[in-house]
Amino acid sequence: xxxxxxxxxxxxxxxxxxxxxxxxxxxxxxxxxxxxxxxxxxxxxxxxxxxxxxxxxxxxxxxxxxxxxxxxxxxxxxxxxxxxxxxxxxxxxxxxxxxxxxxxxxxxxxxxxxxxxxxxxxxxxxxxxxxxxxxxxxxxxxxxxxxxxxxxxxxxxxxxxxxxxxxxxxxxxxxxxxxxxxxxxxxxxxxxxxxxxxxxxxxxxxxxxxxxxxxxxxxxxxxxxxxxxxxxxxxxxxxxxxxxxxxxxxxxxxxxxxxxxxxxxxxxxxxxxxxxxxxxxxxxxxxxxxxxxxxxxxxxxxxxxxxxxxxxx
Amino acid sequence: xxxxxxxxxxxxxxxxxxxxxxxxxxxxxxxxxxxxxxxxxxxxxxxxxxxxxxxxxxxxxxxxxxxxxxxxxxxxxxxxxxxxxxxxxxxxxxxxxxxxxxxxxxxxxxxxxxxxxxxxxxxxxxxxxxxxxxxxxxxxxxxxxxxxxxxxxxxxxxxxxxxxxxxxxxxxxxxxxxxxxxxxxxxxxxxxxxxxxxxxxxxxxxxxxxxxxxxxxxxxxxxxxxxxxxxxxxxxxxxxxxxxxxxxxxxxxxxxxxxxxxxx
Amino acid sequence: xxxxxxxxxxxxxxxxxxxxxxxxxxxxxxxxxxxxxxxxxxxxxxxxxxxxxxxxxxxxxxxxxxxxxxxxxxxxxxxxxxxxxxxxxxxxxxxxxxxxxxxxxxxxxxxxxxxxxxxxxxxxxxxxxxxxxxxxxxxxxxxxxxxxxxxxxxxxxxxxxxxxxxxxxxxxxxxxxxxxxxxxxxxxxxxxxxxxxxxxxxxxxxxxxxxxxxxxxxxxxxxxxxxxxxxxxxxxxxxxxxxxxxxxxxxxxxxxxxxxxxxxxxxxxxxxxxxxxxxxxxxxxxxxxxxxxxxxxxxxxxxxxxxxxxxxxxxxxxxxxxxxxxxxxxxxxxxxxxxxx
Numbered sequence: 001x002x003x004x005x006x007x008x009x010x011x012x013x014x015x016x017x018x019x020x021x022x023x024x025x026x027x028x029x030x031x032x033x034x035x036x037x038x039x040x041x042x043x044x045x046x047x048x049x050x051x052x053x054x055x056x057x058x059x060x061x062x063x064x065x066x067x068x069x070x071x072x073x074x075x076x077x078x079x080x081x082x083x084x085x086x087x088x089x090x091x092x093x094x095x096x097x098x099x100x101x102x103x104x105x106x107x108x109x110x111x112x113x114x115x116x117x118x119x120x121x122x123x124x125x126x127x128x129x130x131x132x133x134x135x136x137x138x139x140x141x142x143x144x145x146x147x148x149x150x151x152x153x154x155x156x157x158x159x160x161x162x163x164x165x166x167x168x169x170x171x172x173x174x175x176x177x178x179x180x181x182x183x184x185x186x187x188x189x190x191x192x193x194x195x196x197x198x199x200x201x202x203x204x205x206x207x208x209x210x211x212x213x214x215x216x217x218x219x220x221x222x223x224x225x226x227x228x229x230x231x232x233x234x235x236x237x238x239x240x241x242x243x244x245x246x247x248x249x250x251x252x253x254x255x256x257x258x259x260x261x262x263x264x265x266x267x268x269x270x271x272x273x274x275x276x277x278x279x280x281x282x283x284x285x286x287x288x289x290x291x292x293x294x295x296x297x298x299x300x301x302x303x304x305x306x307x308x309x310x311x312x313x
Numbered sequence: 314x315x316x317x318x319x320x321x322x323x324x325x326x327x328x329x330x331x332x333x334x335x336x337x338x339x340x341x342x343x344x345x346x347x348x349x350x351x352x353x354x355x356x357x358x359x360x361x362x363x364x365x366x367x368x369x370x371x372x373x374x375x376x377x378x379x380x381x382x383x384x385x386x387x388x389x390x391x392x393x394x395x396x397x398x399x400x401x402x403x404x405x406x407x408x409x410x411x412x413x414x415x416x417x418x419x420x421x422x423x424x425x426x427x428x429x430x431x432x433x434x435x436x437x438x439x440x441x442x443x444x445x446x447x448x449x450x451x452x453x454x455x456x457x458x459x460x461x462x463x464x465x466x467x468x469x470x471x472x473x474x475x476x477x478x479x480x481x482x483x484x485x486x487x488x489x490x491x492x493x494x495x496x497x498x499x500x501x502x503x504x505x506x507x508x509x510x511x512x513x514x515x516x517x518x519x520x521x522x523x524x525x526x527x528x529x530x531x532x533x534x535x536x537x538x539x540x541x542x543x544x545x546x547x548x549x550x551x552x553x554x555x556x557x558x559x560x561x562x563x564x565x566x567x568x569x570x571x572x573x574x575x576x577x
Numbered sequence: 578x579x580x581x582x583x584x585x586x587x588x589x590x591x592x593x594x595x596x597x598x599x600x601x602x603x604x605x606x607x608x609x610x611x612x613x614x615x616x617x618x619x620x621x622x623x624x625x626x627x628x629x630x631x632x633x634x635x636x637x638x639x640x641x642x643x644x645x646x647x648x649x650x651x652x653x654x655x656x657x658x659x660x661x662x663x664x665x666x667x668x669x670x671x672x673x674x675x676x677x678x679x680x681x682x683x684x685x686x687x688x689x690x691x692x693x694x695x696x697x698x699x700x701x702x703x704x705x706x707x708x709x710x711x712x713x714x715x716x717x718x719x720x721x722x723x724x725x726x727x728x729x730x731x732x733x734x735x736x737x738x739x740x741x742x743x744x745x746x747x748x749x750x751x752x753x754x755x756x757x758x759x760x761x762x763x764x765x766x767x768x769x770x771x772x773x774x775x776x777x778x779x780x781x782x783x784x785x786x787x788x789x790x791x792x793x794x795x796x797x798x799x800x801x802x803x804x805x806x807x808x809x810x811x812x813x814x815x816x817x818x819x820x821x822x823x824x825x826x827x828x829x830x831x832x833x834x835x836x837x838x839x840x841x842x843x844x845x846x847x848x849x850x851x852x853x854x855x856x857x858x859x860x861x862x863x864x865x866x867x868x869x870x871x872x873x874x875x876x877x878x879x880x881x882x883x884x885x886x887x888x889x890x891x892x893x894x895x896x897x898x899x900x901x902x903x904x905x906x907x908x909x910x911x912x913x914x915x916x917x918x
Contacts, residue, residue, distance in 0.1 A: 018486035022652045028487075032402035033414065036395040036458065040417050044455050047432035054435050104333065107326030115319045124331075126567060131334045133509065133563045135516045137535045138552040142337035144539065145344055148353040152340060155355045196334060246423060254425015257518065261539050270427045274522075277431055287435065290428045297424060478633050479666035481653040483680035483731060493683070497670045 048294075055287035064281060074288035083272070087292055090269040093184075094252035097191040098199075101248045102241055104192070105199040109240075110233075112200075113207035114215075128204075132197035140261055143190045147181035147262060154179075177264050187263035194258065195251050199244035206240025207233075242304045249300060253293035269293060338556065345549040353545070364546040374551060377534040383446065384530060385514040388453035392510045393503060395454070396461025404469030421456040429456060430523035437524070444526030452524040453517060457510035464506030464570065468499045505569040508562035516559060531555065582645030584609045584735050584767040585630055590639035592625050599625040600636070601791035607769060609644075609734070612761050614770045614778035617788030618814065623771045626788075627737050630769065631660050644734060654683075658735040659728035663743060665720045667712035673699065673723050674708035680731040698730040699723075701760070718749045725760075735767045742777065754781055775815045779803060787811050789918055804839075809917045812837035819843075819884045825877075826911055829855040834913035840872070840887035842910035846903040854905040859884065861900045866890065875902065 021028040057066050058073045077083060112124040131139070146152045157166040170176045170183060177183030210233060218228040256270025267275070269289055276286035319327075345364060347357035368374060399418055403411060421429050433452050442448060472495070480490040518532035525533060531551070538548040587605035591598065600622045607613045615623035628634040629641055632653035641648045643656060659680070667676050674695050675682075681691035699705050702722035712720055721741060728736055738757075742750045758781045761768045772778050778785045779799040786796040787810075795807040806812035809820045818837040821829075826836040850856040859875035862883070871893055873886040886904065896902070 014488045015486050018488055019652055019655075021487060023650050029402055029406065029408060032398045036399045037414070037417075039391075039395055040421075040455070040458070043433075043436070043451055044421055044429075045417070047436035048428070050436040050439050051428070051432040104330050107323055108330035111319055111323055111327035115323075122571070126564075127331050127334065129567060130560065130563060131338070133512055133516075134338065134559050135532070135552070135555040137516070137518055137532050137539065138341060138555050139337070141535070141539060141548070141552055142341045145340050145353045145355070146337055150355065151353045152355045193333065193337065196330075200330075250423060250425055254427040255519070256427060257536065270425070273427055273431060277434070283435065286431060290425075290431055293425045294428055301423065473664060473666060475662045475664055475666035476668060478631075478653065479660070479662055479668075480679070480683075482631055482633075482658075482660045483683065483727065484654045485679070485683040486652070486654050489683045493679070494668055 051287050051290060054283055055291055057284040059282045059284055066283065074284040077285055078288055078292070086267050086269055086272050089266060090253055091296065093188065093191065093268065094249045096188060097195060097252045098245045098248045100192045101196050101199040102245065104196055105203050105244065109200050109204035109207055113204050114212065128197050128200045132201070136194065139194050140190055140258055143193060143262055144181060147179070147186045149179040149181070181262050182264050184264065187259050190258050190262045191252050195248040198247035198251065202243035203237060203240040206237050210236045239307055242307055246300060246304055250293070250297050253296060341549060341552045341556065345546065345553045347546055350544065350546060364550045367544070368547045368550040371547065374534065377529045377531040380528055381515050381531040384449050384453055385511045387450045388457050388514045389507050389510045391454035392457035392461045393507050396458045396506065397465050397503060400462050400465035400469050404466050405474060418459050418462050422459045426519035430520040433520070434523040444524065445528065448524045449521055449530065452520045453514040456520065457514055460510045460513055461503070461506035464502045464509070465499060468502035472498050501569040505566035508566040512559045512562050581609060582642070583607055584611065584644060585769065586642040588640045590629065590636045590641060592629060592634065593637045598791045600629070603793055605786065605793065607767055609767055610765045612758065612768045612770065612781060612783045614772060614782040614785045615788060616772055616775060616778040616785050618773055621788035622791040623788045624739060627739055627769060627771050630735070631658055631737055632656050657733055658737055659731050659733035660737040660739065661724045661728050661741045663739045663741065665724040667720055667723055669712055672709050672711055673704070676712065676723060677727045677730055679727065694730055698726040701729065702726045717744050718753070721745065721753065729764070733766060735769060738768060738770045740771055740773070757781065787815060794918060805912055806837050806914060808914055809835060812914060817885065821911065825880055825882060829857065829906060829908065831908050831911035832913040836911040836913050838906065838910055840885040842907055843884065843886045844905040845888060845893060846905040850905055853909065854907050857904040857906055859902055859904055861896055861898055861902060863898060864896050875904065
């Protein structure tokens with residue numbers, strides 16, 4: 001090898017800055033973190049704080065203007081029967097949607113994680129990813145077409161001659177309604193449909209991490225398939241299921257569009273917020289309403305963290 | 314005994330799940346061709362191509378698409394910069410407050426969209442900022458950061474730490490190392506994250522409802538058509554367009570990162 | 578080498594990670610052109626020392642000089658040292674030639690010149706034909722050579738090698754040992770070679786530093802380390818030597834201190850002990866045939882002591898567990914040691 005001297009390393013402002021940042025890892029970290037933290041801290045946390053502050057104001061009943069003295073009256077209003085009703089309805093719906101999503105998601109996730117190989121695996125992954133990322137409104141819209149009075153479900157029931165069954169379902173108290181698209185059944189179906197991929201993906205991720213030989217070991221030790229499922233697969237899949245439920249629960253709690261387009265006249269939290277801050281002009285009450293899902297999700301996330309669900313995200 | 318084949322019920326349930334996810338979208342395509350204008354009658358009484366022409370001639374649709382594209386492009390740009398910075402800071406380093414930062418990144422997507430939306434609205438009112446392009450972008454960029462962050466942090470973690478050390482050892486300073494070693498290795502992850510962020514922004518309606526002024530993004534336009542339908546088949550045509558437009562970046566993002574998703 | 582500054586000098590260097598002292602008060606001098614090995618079990622501080630020289634890490638206290646220049650605050654890219662990484666750390670997005678030319682590129686050497694030099698360096702490690710391949714297309718041994726060429730092309734004054742042969746299979750490793758040593762002689766560059774393999778360290782090095790618990794316990798030429806271990810740790814880790822407690826050594830007529838005794842120094846006696854040897858009765862617990870040698874594990878009668886004995890494979894063909902033997906221990910082979918660690 002030739003022994004010609006190498007040129008000196010470059011000098012300049014950038015080199016000087018690089019030297020400085022390497023000598024001070026703290027400064028380097030700050031340089032990385034300051035811009036995003038400014039953004040998220042000021043715009044996002046600042047907004048959340050503004051919202052929280054608003055929830056402690058009240059609206060003067062006569063003038064309709066906001067009274068800037070701190071009070072818990074908006075939170076008091078939450079406990080009025082009509083408003084409490086909205087909160088309970090939304091939480092029940094979120095719970096039902098979460099359970100249904102988990103039940104529907106498990107076979108898909110389990111098959112994809114354990115049996116699908118090579119191309120099949122890619123197909124499964126894309127088949128879940130595409131609906132997840134495709135337009136939310138279009139998905140809701142598709143169900144409007146399906147559930148409408150003159151729509152597809154009615155036509156199928158008619159063709160099969162089971163219109164009686166459909167009418168019977170719609171005649172059920174509470175969950176029924178004039179048509180599927182104006183009933184809780186419809187709302188529930190659309191919620192489940194729209195959030196299902198958010199359950200499948202983390203569930204599949206956690207199932208992927210269950211080694212196949214664990215199932216074999218369980219069988220080898222004499223467990224029935226049902227016992228293997230109960231004692232081996234389910235506990236290991238639980239963090240993924242909880243991670244998925246964070247999405248299905250949170251997304252249902254805050255949604256106001258699905259119940260507006262497919263559903264009855266009873267309100268969900270999201271719709272109440274929209275009405276209070278819009279037509280009713282009661283921003284403090286709207287703010288207090290949004291604190292409900294935040295508080296629920298806070299508890300939920302705290303619990304989920306303790307089960308290690310975040311590793312499956 | 315190794316059970317390499319799935320049982321029949323499992324297969325059927327998995328297939329059923331996938332059909333449940335996909336069949337409804339097919340109806341949207343069908344309805345774009347229906348001759349029935351006033352209701353969602355099924356089966357369609359007749360098929361026609363005329364709605365594509367009608368939609369093409371509607372200026373309000375073009376305006377909405379234009380605004381959505383501008384918002385998505387700008388929000389994605391902001392999210393790319395901020396998301397990459399956070400990913401670089403969090404990927405390997407341990408520092409005080411690290412957990413809090415990662416929670417802060419996830420929060421805009423973990424909390425219901427309506428919370429983000431009304432919180433931003435409350436803040437904009439307080440600061441007396443006029444609603445418009447800027448306020449929409451501020452909202453969109455906030456929840457797009459996490460998408461870029463997720464993609465970038467996975468790639469940063471996969472990038473062997475000794476590569477950076479090797480580069481510096483060979484005489485490259487921090488900036489040269491970024492340009493010649495780090496950037497080429499994270500580029501596809503950033504591209505994928507950017508595409509997903511773009512798709513997310515292009516489709517977003519809940520936050521946008523609160524942060525938009527009089528202008529309509531495409532999803533806002535669609536929402537108003539869903540609530541008060543004017544020409545239903547035109548909405549169908551736009552829905553088909555949205556499906557196709559979001560399909561491509563998602564497919565591209567998948568192929569850019571597929572070696573990371575566990576498919577060998 | 579008293580007239581020139583040492584290639585690397587450590588003065589009371591310590592590196593803490595929280596309460597853990599990874600490197601604990603190390604003093605060290607490596608001469609220019611020397612093949613210097615840092616030998617020790619994992620976690621003994623040898624790799625941390627290497628990273629301190631490279632500049633990836635900074636000492637908590639103490640000073641490091643490279644060719645007489647204090648290195649505190651000097652970033653890795655401004656040091657006249659290069660590293661061959663344990664996992665090679667080849668840039669996956671560049672082909673082999675661009676990997677090797679990288680150091681020249683970031684210094685602003687023109688494309689034609691740096692490619693010519695990189696090709697030269699590749700020829701030096703016998704990979705002249707592989708310049709246009711990507712690292713993933715190479716075998717482990719080839720990647721190792723690329724990493725070597727990539728470091729050497731920058732003409733470092735000190736080359737740091739972090740367990741560079743650890744990932745290779747036995748045959749390849751032995752070949753590379755010979756090549757590395759030949760290359761080092763040819764270039765005259767100081768090599769600092771980190772390894773946990775005592776055979777590797779002994780066969781290649783001019784001097785070896787044995788690390789234990791963040792400290793250097795002994796430094797010297799391979800023969801000295803092997804034959805005259807300073808502590809019981811060195812005796813066991815480097816030579817697989819037997820350690821006799823002071824009482825046993827004294828009883829045999831040797832020094833009144835713990836002594837090391839290499840397995841191959843022990844003989845099997847059939848008659849009385851010759852001049853200068855002490856006889857010791859023992860019972861065989863295990864006998865293994867190793868091709869070139871036969872290794873016995875024996876329990877010494879009347880003392881809770883087991884000894885490893887290595888005899889030429891041609892001898893003791895009929896020996897097996899349970900048999901009583903008489904060991905001949907040359908008193909000159911009893912080497913007194915200073916302490917345990």
